[in-house]
Amino acid sequence: MKPALLTGKHYITGDVACAEGALAAGCRFFGGYPITPATEIAEHMAERLPGVGGLFIQMEDEIAAMASVLGASWAGKKSMTATSGPGFSLMMENIGLGVSTETPCVVVNVQRGGPSTGLPTQVAQGDMMQARWGSHGHYAIIALSPSSPQELFYQTIRAFNLSEKYRTPVLIMTDEVIGHMSERVEIPEAGKIEVFSRNKPRGRRDRFRLFSPVENGVAPMPAAGDGYRIHVTGLTHDERGYPDLTVDAQANMVGRIVGKIQNHLDDIIQTESYRMQDAEIVLISYGVSGRTALAAVDMARSQGIKAGLLRLLTVWPFPEAMIRSLAGRVKGFVTVEINLGQIHLEVERCAAGRTPAFLVGHAGGTLISPQRVVERIKEAF
Numbered sequence: 001m002k003p004a005l006l007t008g009k010h011y012i013t014g015d016v017a018c019a020e021g022a023l024a025a026g027c028r029f030f031g032g033y034p035i036t037p038a039t040e041i042a043e044h045m046a047e048r049l050p051g052v053g054g055l056f057i058q059m060e061d062e063i064a065a066m067a068s069v070l071g072a073s074w075a076g077k078k079s080m081t082a083t084s085g086p087g088f089s090l091m092m093e094n095i096g097l098g099v100s101t102e103t104p105c106v107v108v109n110v111q112r113g114g115p116s117t118g119l120p121t122q123v124a125q126g127d128m129m130q131a132r133w134g135s136h137g138h139y140a141i142i143a144l145s146p147s148s149p150q151e152l153f154y155q156t157i158r159a160f161n162l163s164e165k166y167r168t169p170v171l172i173m174t175d176e177v178i179g180h181m182s183e184r185v186e187i188p189e190a191g192k193i194e195v196f197s198r199n200k201p202r203g204r205r206d207r208f209r210l211f212s213p214v215e216n217g218v219a220p221m222p223a224a225g226d227g228y229r230i231h232v233t234g235l236t237h238d239e240r241g242y243p244d245l246t247v248d249a250q251a252n253m254v255g256r257i258v259g260k261i262q263n264h265l266d267d268i269i270q271t272e273s274y275r276m277q278d279a280e281i282v283l284i285s286y287g288v289s290g291r292t293a294l295a296a297v298d299m300a301r302s303q304g305i306k307a308g309l310l311r312l313l314t315v316w317p318f319p320e321a322m323i324r325s326l327a328g329r330v331k332g333f334v335t336v337e338i339n340l341g342q343i344h345l346e347v348e349r350c351a352a353g354r355t356p357a358f359l360v361g362h363a364g365g366t367l368i369s370p371q372r373v374v375e376r377i378k379e380a381f
Helices: 014-025 039-052 062-074 085-100 128-133 149-166 176-180 247-262 287-302 320-326 342-351 370-380
Strands: 008-013 027-032 055-058 078-083 105-113 119-123 142-144 169-175 182-187 271-274 281-285 307-312 314-316 332-337 357-361
Touching: 008 014, 014 027, 014 039, 014 078, 014 105, 014 149, 014 169, 014 176, 014 182, 027 039, 027 062, 039 055, 039 176, 055 062, 062 078, 062 085, 062 105, 078 085, 078 149, 085 105, 085 128, 085 169, 085 247, 105 149, 105 176, 119 176, 128 142, 128 169, 128 314, 128 342, 142 149, 149 169, 149 176, 149 182, 169 176, 169 287, 176 287, 281 287, 287 307, 287 332, 287 370, 307 320, 320 342, 332 342, 332 370, 342 357, 357 370
Parallel strands: 027 055, 027 078, 078 105, 105 169, 142 169, 281 307, 281 332, 332 357
Antiparallel strands: 008 182, 105 119, 142 314, 271 307
């Protein structure tokens, strides 16, 4: 078999970097369906997985693709899929199934303009609220948003680590520009990459509880065929995995699903600060728009405006404690995103009227220019 890692320096697209990050994390199953602008991830995985002992399968649609990913995970394999726009919508029911059954896996959304078929080849960030609430019911989700191909490589590894650690689907909310741009990506030796292995059960099989929290609020997870009694259902279930349609069982199950995320925010949430030490105007952004915001900070500083950037590497769970701590201490927030204000709603909520918050955004199709951000700062302040 070929080596799992293409180590060294490469000039590759974000989509390819994502695929290589998945392989580095130990992904050995990809179930997908082609869709622009995520198809290159599937193509690269189809080429690389057989050489490292993995399996690629193209399903009949995105509903089946997501189902195959869940099944592969319960068979003991680290698994993933990649999609965009309409495909992400089709996956939502089975993403909810993955949340309910606490199934580790990674779903990559290379965002494009919508709704419907929309702008298949053009950039947008309009799926951010869908990432949080796209499946029905109340639950918690982890969603990461890288701003470069290099970061997409590492964030894909982190997505797998978080999914295995907390037994949950993890979303990577990238976008068409990051997915298709080519930049230098350095892939280190395998020994320098931290990879989280699934917590497997130990001890007597007849006393095992499939959803009984042990470590970090998370139960160990066997693979089908390990000899444990496994009953996996999307119905509300007890700690053995069997249906229990009582109010108490619902409270316990949803409490566990939400609690294992909310009780570990310090471990899950990552942000990056730039020129924030004396910032009076705080730009909040993520993904490709984070690059715009970074340039806008320097442009604003050159014009005497004390701007800084808080870039969200983790978008969900939202870093609301950080925003609340800044509210009242700075003159204002400016959210930069390629939609009409999805994450901006969260910024406004956390600012709670103590600090004015403004949006620089549009419905998609092109990047936001740094000049437009600086102009908005001047208009607002």
